[in-house]
Amino acid sequence: MRTSLHSHRTVVSPGTLAYPARIKPEKDNSFTITFRDVPEAISGTLPGEESKAAERASDALATAIAGYVNDRTLPAAPSRPRRGECLVPLDSVLAAKLLLVAAMELSGVTQAQLAKRMKLAPQEVSRLLDGDHASKIQRLAAALAAVGVTTALTALNVPAPVKGASDAAQAFANALQAAD
Structure with missing residues (x-):
């Protein structure tokens, strides 16, 4: 059985922070998960637990990126996936925090200045x-706006409408899928 990281196409829009991961099978039927752009993000599964690889990859990436945010430093920018790699998107809150660190550095805004701008x-x-x-x-979006970044919500992997879904829900699903 393949993990959700391998069996589903991960749709990533421009502006979405997603890092390529390699999930390598080991001789004992376990898996090692690494990120070449974020070398601190390393995880794995126990033998026979490939179904947990997606969750472990996401957790390892989040832990490493949280460390960068806490240090007010930036990891390497996400590169394009290579053959055998899959994309692991950051959760929206952590992605916004990382973007805030970058935007503050780019604009030369200090924490004190940001606090003043946001009151x-x-x-x-x-x-x-x-x-x-x-x-x-919402608070992160306001902070990003205070340093000149406009944000927007992106929907990934929109489910197909089920039988009985309203026309409005079906129209939304079609519009979101067309945006891919």
């Missing part, structure tokens, strides 16, 4: 820049 206490901005804090996406 927030400095500790609130510190939480936005904490890779392990469960920030609200």
Whole structure:
């Protein structure tokens, strides 16, 4: 059986942060997961647990990227996947935090300046820049706007409408799939 990372086409739109991962089968029927752009992101499965590889890949990537956010540094930009690799997207909150670190560096905005622009206490901005804090996406979008970044929501892997789905739901599904 192939993992969801291999068996489903991962649709990634421009502006989506997704890193290529290699899931390598080992002799003992376990799997090793590595990311060449984020070498700290390494994980694996126990023998026979290939079905857990997608979750482990996502967790390893999130842990490594949270470390970069916490250090206020940037990893390598995601490269194009090579043969045998699959794309692992960052969750939207962590991707927004990483983008905020990059945007602040690009625009030369400090945490204190961002706090002033957003009319927030400095500790609130510190939480936005904490890779392990469960920030609200709305607050991150406001922070990104404060440093000149416009954000938009992208839907990936939209399910096909089931029988009985409303015409409106079907129209939305068609529009989202056409955007791919």
